Amino acid sequence: xxxxxxxxxxxxxxxxxxxxxxxxxxxxxxxxxxxxxxxxxxxxxxxxxxxxxxxxxxxxxxxxxxxxx
Amino acid sequence: xxxxxxxxxxxxxxxxxxxxxxxxxxxxxxxxxxxxxxxxxxxxxxxxxxxxxxxxxxxxxxxxxxxxxxxxxxxxxxxxxxxxxxxxxxxxxxxxxxxxxxxxxxxxxxxxxxxxxxxxxxxxxxxxxxxxxxxxxxxxxxxxxxxxxxxxxxxxxxxxxxxxxxxxxxxxxxxxxxxxxxxxxxxxxx
Numbered sequence: 001x002x003x004x005x006x007x008x009x010x011x012x013x014x015x016x017x018x019x020x021x022x023x024x025x026x027x028x029x030x031x032x033x034x035x036x037x038x039x040x041x042x043x044x045x046x047x048x049x050x051x052x053x054x055x056x057x058x059x060x061x062x063x064x065x066x067x068x069x
Numbered sequence: 070x071x072x073x074x075x076x077x078x079x080x081x082x083x084x085x086x087x088x089x090x091x092x093x094x095x096x097x098x099x100x101x102x103x104x105x106x107x108x109x110x111x112x113x114x115x116x117x118x119x120x121x122x123x124x125x126x127x128x129x130x131x132x133x134x135x136x137x138x139x140x141x142x143x144x145x146x147x148x149x150x151x152x153x154x155x156x157x158x159x160x161x162x163x164x165x166x167x168x169x170x171x172x173x174x175x176x177x178x179x180x181x182x183x184x185x186x187x188x189x190x191x192x193x194x195x196x197x198x199x200x201x202x203x204x205x206x207x208x209x210x211x212x213x214x215x216x217x218x219x220x221x222x223x224x225x226x227x228x229x230x231x232x233x234x235x236x237x238x239x240x241x242x243x244x245x246x247x248x249x250x251x252x253x254x255x256x257x258x259x
Contacts (some may be wrong), residue, residue: 022154025147029158030175032141036165 038066073203077090077112077216081105089189094177100134100193103223103230106216107131113217113248118239120247126237133233141174145249200220209249217248 041051047051048067053060071079084105089097106114107127118124136235140148148158162174177246191199201222206214223230224241234240 016151018150021147022150025143025151026154026156026187028143028147028157029141029151032176033165035176036169036173040169051233 035066038062044065073206073212073214075112075213075215078107078115078202078214078219081109081112081114081216081219084108085195086189090187095189096192097189097195098192099198099223099226099228099230100138102136102195102198102219103234104131106220106223109216113215114220115216115246117217117220117247121237121239121243123237123239130233130237133236134229137229138175138177139172142176142229144227144229146232154210173193193227197226199225207246217244220244 005056038051038055041054049059052062055062070084074082081102082105085097085101088105089095089101094101107118107123107130108128109115123130137144140158143151143158151158165173198219199222202218204215205221206212206218209218211218221241221244222238224234224239224244225231
């Protein structure tokens with residue numbers, strides 16, 4: 001990689017758009033990962049309370065998001 | 070809003086709902102609208118897609134959609150953005166699938182046999198497409214909302230469908246070019 005393209009790339013990294021897009025994508029990835037783990041825990045008989053405790057959120061929050069599924 | 074939909078547009082939307090229902094998928098998403106659109110024949114959208122040579126690449130579009138779905142529904146642009154942070158999405162998906170099975174990261178929640186067949190609801194992505202199709206029709210000064218406006222909406226809303234379409238040469242510009250060739254002038258939607 002030449003110095004010029006290297007510089008251009010580093011400048012690009014400071015572009016808020018790139019950073020914000022990565023954060024938004026990360027949030028979506030996180031949502032999917034959470035759904036997989038919550039489903040798995042429920043399948044293994046975990047209570048909402050136990051799941052909430054591990055996730056560090058309230059039982060109501062988890063139940064509202066994943067309950068009745 | 071639905072009263073302004075043409076017969077073709079209604080058939081596409083109903084087709085998407087029916088496909089989801091049959092497959093036990095609970096939420097109709099933008100990609101389901103695109104899949105139904107690819108299936109639908111005789112409408113303005115299928116004319117545009119045929120004119121752009123997509124007829125023989127439909128399978129390739131379907132594959133692109135299912136590949137993206139398996140990768141947490143992220144576009145390539147999003148996956149690249151995460152790679153920039155050192156997050157290897159394919160690697161994460163591979164590990165999750167190892168533990169939880171193929172398609173674990175697809176987010177597609179299916180009903181069990183017991184509950185399959187119930188009417189799926191529209192997800193935000195699908196709602197956005199319907200709403201955008203109205204705006205696109207207004208921008209084109211069309212009085213109705215046709216399947217071509219659904220297609221145009223799919224090309225402009227950021228996401229997996231737009232990316233899959235663009236990869237096959239189907240963009241807002243190319244579709245409007247074949248649809249409104251004689252109308253001339255730039256009538257781009259906002």
